[in-house]
Every structure is written in C-alpha cells, then in structure tokens.
Amino acid sequence: MDNLIELSIDHFAKIDKMISYLEISEGFSLSFLICNEPILCDAVISEVEDKLSLNISLYGIHLDSQHLDLLDMIKKAQQSKEYQDNIQKKIKTVFFVTGFDEAVECKTDEGLSKVLLTINIMREKFLEIQNTILIRLNVGSFSQLLNEAPDFYSWRTSIFEFKLHTDEDYTELINIEDIKTGHFSIFDNHTLSQLFESYNGLIEADTTLESESPHKIAYWYQNLGMIESLRGYDEKAIEYFTKALSIYNSLDEQNEKINIIPFLMLAYHRRNQYDKELDISEELMSIFNQNDDMDGKAALLRLLANVYSATGDSEKRDQSLKESLELMLKVNSENSDNIDRIRDIGSVYSELKNYNEALKYYNKSLSLVQKKGDYFSEKDILSDIGSLYRVKGDLSKALDYYKKAVYNHSDLSFRENAIVFDRIGDIYKELGYMDKAIDSFKKALSLHISYGDGIGQISSMISLGHTYFSIGKYDESLSYYAGALELSKDIDSPQFVDFCSRQVSKIKRHMENSN
Numbered sequence: 327m328d329n330l331i332e333l334s335i336d337h338f339a340k341i342d343k344m345i346s347y348l349e350i351s352e353g354f355s356l357s358f359l360i361c362n363e364p365i366l367c368d369a370v371i372s373e374v375e376d377k378l379s380l381n382i383s384l385y386g387i388h389l390d391s392q393h394l395d396l397l398d399m400i401k402k403a404q405q406s407k408e409y410q411d412n413i414q415k416k417i418k419t420v421f422f423v424t425g426f427d428e429a430v431e432c433k434t435d436e437g438l439s440k441v442l443l444t445i446n447i448m449r450e451k452f453l454e455i456q457n458t459i460l461i462r463l464n465v466g467s468f469s470q471l472l473n474e475a476p477d478f479y480s481w482r483t484s485i486f487e488f489k490l491h492t493d494e495d496y497t498e499l500i501n502i503e504d505i506k507t508g509h510f511s512i513f514d515n516h517t518l519s520q521l522f523e524s525y526n527g528l529i530e531a532d533t534t535l536e537s538e539s540p541h542k543i544a545y546w547y548q549n550l551g552m553i554e555s556l557r558g559y560d561e562k563a564i565e566y567f568t569k570a571l572s573i574y575n576s577l578d579e580q581n582e583k584i585n586i587i588p589f590l591m592l593a594y595h596r597r598n599q600y601d602k603e604l605d606i607s608e609e610l611m612s613i614f615n616q617n618d619d620m621d622g623k624a625a626l627l628r629l630l631a632n633v634y635s636a637t638g639d640s641e642k643r644d645q646s647l648k649e650s651l652e653l654m655l656k657v658n659s660e661n662s663d664n665i666d667r668i669r670d671i672g673s674v675y676s677e678l679k680n681y682n683e684a685l686k687y688y689n690k691s692l693s694l695v696q697k698k699g700d701y702f703s704e705k706d707i708l709s710d711i712g713s714l715y716r717v718k719g720d721l722s723k724a725l726d727y728y729k730k731a732v733y734n735h736s737d738l739s740f741r742e743n744a745i746v747f748d749r750i751g752d753i754y755k756e757l758g759y760m761d762k763a764i765d766s767f768k769k770a771l772s773l774h775i776s777y778g779d780g781i782g783q784i785s786s787m788i789s790l791g792h793t794y795f796s797i798g799k800y801d802e803s804l805s806y807y808a809g810a811l812e813l814s815k816d817i818d819s820p821q822f823v824d825f826c827s828r829q830v831s832k833i834k835r836h837m838e839n840s841n
Contacts, residue, residue: 333369337488341373344486348374348382348420348458351483355458360487362464362758363796370488371422371462383412384422384460389429394441396423397448400455419457426463427758430470439474446475453481464758469722490796515557515778522553544573548586551593558780558817560593567593580613584622591629596781598821600633607633621667624653628674647678665694669707676714684714702742705731709746716753725753744773744782751789760797764790780817784810784826791829804833 333341347357361367375384385408387399400421403409412419429441445452452459463471471479513521525546551566567590574582587610594603607630614622627650634643651674658667672687688711695703712727728750732743751766767789774782791806807829814822 333373337366337370338373340486340488341370341377344370344484345374345377347484347486348460349379351458353456354453354481355483356452356478356481357458357460357484357486358468358482359460359462360465360468360485361462361489362755362760363490364760365796365798366488366490367462368798381416382418382420383408385409385412385419387421387423389423389425389441391428391432393425394429394432394444396441396445397451397455400457400459404455404457421455421457421459423459423461426461427467430463430467439470442471442474442478445478449475449478449481452478466721466754466757466759469757514776518553518557518778522550525550525553540573540577541579544570544577544579544582547573548582551586551589555589555593557778558782558784558819560596561818563593564590564597580617584610584613588625588629595632595636597819598636600637603633604630620653620657624650624670627653628670628677631677644678647674650674651678663694665691665698665700665703668694669703669710673710676710676717679717681714681718685711688714701735702740704734705740705742705746708734709742709749712746712749716749721753721757725750728753741773741777741779744770744777744779744786747773748782748786748789751786751793755789755793755796760793763793767793780813781819781822784813784817784819784822787813788822788826788829791833795833800833800837804830804837807833 344359351357359367359370361370371384378384385403387396387403389396389399393399403421409419411417426441430439432440434440434443529543529546529550547566547570551563551570554560554563554566567586571583571586571590574586587606590606591603591610594600594606607626610626611623613619614626627646631643631646631650634640634646651671654667654671654674658664658671662668668687669691672684672691675681675684675687688707692704692707692711695707708727708731712724712731714724715721715727716724728746731746732750747766747770751763751770754760754763754766767786771783771786771790774786787806787810791803791810794800794803794806807826811823811826811830814826
C-alpha cells in the first residue's frame with residue numbers, strides 16, 4: 327500500500343528503532359506508540375510491517391466501548407489458531423493494540439476510565455503474558471494513562487512518539503490575537519458593512535469637508551480603518567489610518583495620533599512590514615516621552631517586543647519586555663486596582679517565562695474583575711491563564727481555563743469567543759482528539775464569519791484543513807484550504823496566499839497519488 331504522506335528522516339529513524347525493539351524484545355514487554363494523526367500512524371505501521379522480519383507477526387487487538395478488558399482479550403488471542411500456528415512455526419507474536427483512545431473514554435460513575443482502572447488493578451497479571459504488547463494511543467490518552475494507571479505504565483520498556491511534520495509551522499502564521507477596537511468589536515458583519523458604507527458615504531458626499539471640518543473627516547477615516555482592520559483588510563486599513571494620521575499631523579493633535587498609531591502598527595505587522603512599523607513607533611514614543619506617559623511607553627514597548635520577535639531579534643525582544651515591565655511596576659502601587667495594568671504585568675511576566683509571577687498578577691486581576699462583575703474582562707483573563715498553562719505544557723489546565731472563558735456565560739456568541747474556540751481546538755488537536763478539535767474549529771469559524779473577521783476565518787479554515795488532512799479526509803481538507811486561499815486573495819494577504827497555495831497543491835498531489 328502506498329502511503330499518502332511522506333515520512334521524514336526522523337520518522338524512518340524512529341521506525342528502525344521500533345523494529346529493532348520488536349525483534350530483540352523477549353518475554354513480557356510493554357511499549358507505547360504515541361501518535362495523534364491517524365494517517366501518520368497508518369503510514370508508520372505500514373512501514374514497520376514491510377520491514378519486519380518474517381519470523382515476527384503483528385496480532386491486532388482492538389479495544390472499543392464494548393470491549394474494555396485488554397488482559398482477557400490477549401489471553402483469548404493466545405488460544406486462537408493464528409497464535410498457535412505462530413508458535414508451531416516459531417514466529418514471534420507481537421500484540422498490537424488499537425482503539426485505546428475510544429476505550430479510555432468509557433467512564434465509571436466516579437469519572438475514571440474503566441479500561442485504565444482495570445489494567446492498573448490487573449497489572450501483575452500482565453507479567454504472565456510472555457509476549458510484546460505495543461499499544462497505539464494519542465497524547466491525550468497517554469496523559470490519562472500516566473495519571474490513572476501509573477503502576478501499569480511502570481512496566482513499560484519503550485515509548486515511540488511520532489508527529490506529523492508540515493512544510494512550515496502553520497501555527498505561527500495563524501497565531502492571531504483579538505483586536506481591541508472599542509465599540510466596533512460588538513458589531514456583526516452586516517452592521518460593520520452598513521457602518522462602512524455610512525462613513526464612506528459621508529466623506530464622498532462633501533468634498534469640501536476636509537478644509538471646513540478636518541476633525542470630523544479624520545475621525546471618519548479613523549473609523550473606516552478600524553472597520554477594515556476588524557474585517558482583515560489591512561492594506562485598506564493602512565490607507566484610511568494614514569489619511570486620518572495626516573490630518574491629525576496637520577492639526578498637531580497628539581492625543582488623536584495616540585489612538586491611531588497602535589492600530590496602524592498592527593496592520594503593518596500583519597503584512598510583515600516591520601520597517602514601517604518601527605518607523606511609525608518612533609513618532610508614538612516621542613509623544614509618550616513628551617507627556618511622560620509611562621503606561622503608554624510600557625504598552626508601546628510590548629508592541630515593539632512583538633516586532634523584534636517576528637524579526638528574530640530575541641535580545642531586543644527581551645530588553646523591550648523588561649523595560650516595559652519596569653515601567654509598569656514603577657507606576658503600579660501595591661494596593662492598585664488598575665485591572666488592565668495588573669493584567670498587563672502578568673502578561674509580560676508570562677512572555678518572559680516567569681510563570682509564577684504571571685499567575686500571581688493574573689489571579690489578582692481576575693479577583694478584581696469578578697468583584698466588579700465584569701464578565702468581558704473575566705473572559706479575557708481566564709483565556710490568558712489558559713494560554714499560560716498551555717505554554718507550560720499543562721494542556722489539561724489550559725483546556726479547563728479556556729472552557730471557563732467561553733462557558734462561564736450562557737451567551738456563546740461574543741466575538742472574543744471565536745479565538746478561544748480556536749485555542750480549544752488547538753488543545754484538542756495536540757491531545758489527539760481530532761473530532762473535538764474539528765467541532766471547536768467549526769464553532770470558531772462560525773463566529774468569525776458572523777463578525778466578518780477575515781483573518782479569523784482564514785485561521786480557522788487552515789486549522790480545519792490541517793486537521794482533516796491529519797485524519798486522511800482529503801476532500802474536506804482541500805475544501806477548507808481552498809476556501810482559505812480564496813479569502814486570502816480577497817483580503818490581499820500575501821503570506822496567507824502563499825501558504826494556502828502550497829497546501830492546496832500538496833493535497834492535490836496526495837489525492838492524485840492515491841488514485
């Protein structure tokens with residue numbers, strides 16, 4: 327059978343180690359094959375079967391919700407004709423266990439996995455099985471096994487983990503953050519379109535307005551930029567922000583420029599125009615210095631840290647974050663109740679990988695917003711804490727906080743929930759729960775569409791395309807990547823167009839090779 331994915335050098339090296347292990351293992355031997363993506367796992371096993379010597383046989387044992395007693399199933403297999411024939415022919419039998427991910431989902435009334443509870447209790451009995459046992463499972467099931475069947479796990483001999491490699495790390499490409507654009511963020515796509523037409527119509531209706539009422543037309547240009555930024559049309563947003571900024575410059579309106587430049591920087595950033603982003607930041611820093619605005623300088627330094635991170639200058643990134651933190655701590659008193667600043671301090675500590683301090687400030691800001699009954703800020707902080715645990719590698723806690731961010735309120739239709747659903751999907755995908763990941767990405771996509779967020783839509787469609795590809799559903803994968811490609815062209819995003827074009831071509835090649 328031809329594999330529909332290309333195994334890497336790293337994959338082949340691990341396969342060779344697995345084959346060597348299967349060939350030299352004697353008596354009872356327990357090992358785990360950890361792999362989230364079914365197409366990769368199938369390719370690995372196919373390669374193993376092709377390369378195994380003729381005196382070794384993989385005997386399939388399949389668990390499911392109706393068959394949970396692994397020990398009993400193996401003992402029955404040992405009584406089978408196939409197994410007995412192998413003994414006569416002096417062929418070594420390796421029990422290859424599949425379906426483990428489905429089986430662990432069957433719970434007792436106390437919420438424990440039945441199969442894990444059983445194998446942990448019966449662990450001593452497994453020593454009577456004088457065969458190698460290779461269990462295939464995903465990261466999530468493996469994590470549950472470590473927690474609920476540690477004694478059984480202690481018998482392990484080897485662990486083989488395989489990950490699906492992509493042409494590039496697409497997660498960096500779709501690592502979007504929510505755009506804080508004031509009251510515009512509450513509007514759906516239809517309302518945003520109406521507002522756009524309204525502001526645009528006002529500007530076109532009176533060509534003399536700029537000379538007679540420049541503040542008003544600058545404000546309208548600014549709002550047009552905000553709307554286009556929300557919808558992902560960054561090139562158009564840059565055009566409108568630049569027009570507004572030009573008018574404010576002529577009027578020497580420093581405060582209004584403060585409201586525009588961060589969003590202009592964001593638009594430049596998303597188009598990889600980092601030099602322009604740095605240039606415009608100098609003007610903003612000059613204003614903050616003149617006003618001795620330490621909060622403003624701290625916020626700008628965080629934006630600059632993102633620029634340096636994108637350009638690969640880790641030294642300048644860390645320096646900017648440290649300077650930002652120093653300024654915020656300087657103006658933040660011990661008894662301060664400035665929720666935004668306290669949360670920002672937590673965020674900078676997190677970016678500097680000082681997670682204990684970050685958690686302290688996040689929890690303090692969370693306590694303050696809960697006392698105020700500020701649900702929207704509570705949602706953001708819960709999501710921040712989820713992201714902190716995700717970076718630390720505690721996916722279970724990350725998932726718990728992301729779910730709280732979404733489900734602590736009965737109304738799931740908020741714009742901010744779209745990004746959280748994307749993150750929940752990412753966690754499920756990392757754990758190997760592909761169906762749950764797909765469900766979360768689809769919820770995110772629905773909200774992105776509702777609010778007209780072009781970049782958000784592309785992000786969710788790329789995630790869906792990648793997830794469907796990993797489980798071998800190429801038609802669905804192609805559909806989402808093709809949709810992301812068309813939308814990328816519509817919003818004129820070169821980096822997304824380039825990435826999605828390559829993915830569409832790759833999937834088409836896979837589909838042609840499979841026919």
